Amino acid sequence: MKNALSALGRRTTPPPISWMMKTALSHPKLISLAAGFTDNATLPVEISRKLLNEILRDGKIGQPALQYGVTAGEKNLRELTAQHLQKLDGAPASNKNYSAERVVISGGSQQLLYITLEALCDEGDIILVEDPTYFVFLSILQSRGIQARGVKLERDGINLENLEKVLTRLKKSGELRRVKALYLVSYFQNPTGATTSRAKKLAALKLLKKFESAAGHPLYLLEDAAYRELSFGRSTDVPTALTLPGAAQRVIYTGTYSKPYGPGARVGFGILPEPLLTTVLRIKGNHDFGTANLLQQLLARAIATGFYSQHVAKIQKRYDQKARVMKAALAEYFPASVEIWESGGGLYFWARLPRGLSAGVKSKVFKAALKNDVLYVPGELCYGEDPSRRKPDNEMRLSFGSASEENIREGIKRLGKVLQQFLK
Numbered sequence: 001m002k003n004a005l006s007a008l009g010r011r012t013t014p015p016p017i018s019w020m021m022k023t024a025l026s027h028p029k030l031i032s033l034a035a036g037f038t039d040n041a042t043l044p045v046e047i048s049r050k051l052l053n054e055i056l057r058d059g060k061i062g063q064p065a066l067q068y069g070v071t072a073g074e075k076n077l078r079e080l081t082a083q084h085l086q087k088l089d090g091a092p093a094s095n096k097n098y099s100a101e102r103v104v105i106s107g108g109s110q111q112l113l114y115i116t117l118e119a120l121c122d123e124g125d126i127i128l129v130e131d132p133t134y135f136v137f138l139s140i141l142q143s144r145g146i147q148a149r150g151v152k153l154e155r156d157g158i159n160l161e162n163l164e165k166v167l168t169r170l171k172k173s174g175e176l177r178r179v180k181a182l183y184l185v186s187y188f189q190n191p192t193g194a195t196t197s198r199a200k201k202l203a204a205l206k207l208l209k210k211f212e213s214a215a216g217h218p219l220y221l222l223e224d225a226a227y228r229e230l231s232f233g234r235s236t237d238v239p240t241a242l243t244l245p246g247a248a249q250r251v252i253y254t255g256t257y258s259k260p261y262g263p264g265a266r267v268g269f270g271i272l273p274e275p276l277l278t279t280v281l282r283i284k285g286n287h288d289f290g291t292a293n294l295l296q297q298l299l300a301r302a303i304a305t306g307f308y309s310q311h312v313a314k315i316q317k318r319y320d321q322k323a324r325v326m327k328a329a330l331a332e333y334f335p336a337s338v339e340i341w342e343s344g345g346g347l348y349f350w351a352r353l354p355r356g357l358s359a360g361v362k363s364k365v366f367k368a369a370l371k372n373d374v375l376y377v378p379g380e381l382c383y384g385e386d387p388s389r390r391k392p393d394n395e396m397r398l399s400f401g402s403a404s405e406e407n408i409r410e411g412i413k414r415l416g417k418v419l420q421q422f423l424k
Helices: 005-013 015-025 045-057 059-065 077-087 109-122 137-145 160-172 199-210 276-288 293-305 307-334 363-373 404-423
Strands: 103-106 126-131 146-155 178-185 220-224 251-256 268-271 340-341 348-352 395-399
Touching: 005 045, 005 137, 045 059, 045 293, 059 293, 059 307, 077 103, 077 109, 077 268, 077 293, 103 109, 103 276, 109 137, 109 251, 109 268, 109 276, 126 137, 126 160, 137 146, 146 160, 160 178, 160 199, 251 293, 268 404, 293 307, 307 348, 307 404, 363 404
Parallel strands: 126 146, 126 178, 178 220, 220 251
Antiparallel strands: 103 268, 251 268, 340 348, 348 395
């Protein structure tokens, strides 16, 4: 007898993050350099307790905070978010792209990404992604029956010639009409740490516009800026695609307070163009009536009092310190033949082994790493199912986010020892 599950239910496979967490739990001595968790020691416990006490002490504030809100999000938080983004971008007050009316508050940026795809894509549609890209986003695509087509990634963003080549190929094959958006993790990218330059954002948006008539509908630039505020402060921040000509009609921007403040305060946000904004809000209303109001009030108060910016400055220094520890350990323990991508922020290093040596899930390297009680993310998980190319399997993502400095160093030492065995 057939089961009663929907096509989506039958199609959805276990997310890679699930088996990685299970693997970590089954190896008590394991050092995980896989999970993209934030640093436990710097989570703002005292700040949050103080702010929540202030909110709940006053019934006129506390009662609404414990009640349902509106689907788009609490007005004050939307206004503060718009102002915060405008300040980060250095955009003039006259720029209407930062209107609070265009802001949506979500249950983390992950929810907003999912709902956006729900609003944009039917089964069989295509999203262009960086090669490699955020593997949880690829899981969403797989679950919803959406195809991924990869665009080569360089250290300053996608390869523009390859983007045009991919779009041209899809036009010739008649598949361009199924393309809905280009997805970019634009700051300290998960998994590679790359940051997309403003010039490449502008050129990518122009290319999408060039192919719109052949597609027969708008082609959006979906900018995921989840790691934007985790900069180490050693380079000038790149403005978002919201600053580009034509952004009001074609740029979908998503961000989060989860990474810079605390993942338990699961609040994300986005700025969306019409008619997508209205559609996303209708779907979101069916999901949850609105993001948890108490968490929104917490974040709004943290921003308004200046605690948020103080905390961000603190964690930027903390991650800078941990990244330096990992960089030094990689230089000391990894074979010289391993290519390392260093980032100016975020939570990750990207390592590329010499061709011919697999670091994939079923590889000898991965199994040996587990045997030596160290876990990484196999890079092959970060590539979509694109029939036009083979997935590279000689890469790995290494996270310094949640591990202590001692475990970062020891984990890299263990992994380096494994690699030395295969790269003699």
